[in-house]
Amino acid sequence: MRHAAMPRRPDTEPATLADLARENINVWAWCESCCHHGVIETALLIARLGPASPVPDLARHLRCSACGSKDLHARPDWPSLGVVARH
Ligand SMILES: [Zn+2]
Secondary structure, eight states, X not given: OOOSSOOOOGGGSOOBHHHHHHHTOOEEEEETTTOOEEEEOHHHHHHHHOTTOBHHHHGXXXXXXXXXXXXXXXXXXXXXXXXXXXX
């Protein structure tokens, strides 16, 4: 049996553009068709799509500047997974 309405847990929700802006992180996008990839400024995406947009959803609004494909992936452009302490 499946649970139709799972409660949403805050710690499992995808980051939004507002989260990235707060952390000063841009968005990294990848084209499935031609492997073109690049970083898009979070501020530009907020201006277009609004600060509440979840990062994985951005890909649906993007188009590859190299081949025109809309088959893109987007994720936060984390500076590094090896950051030990920034405080
Ligand atoms: Zn492409």
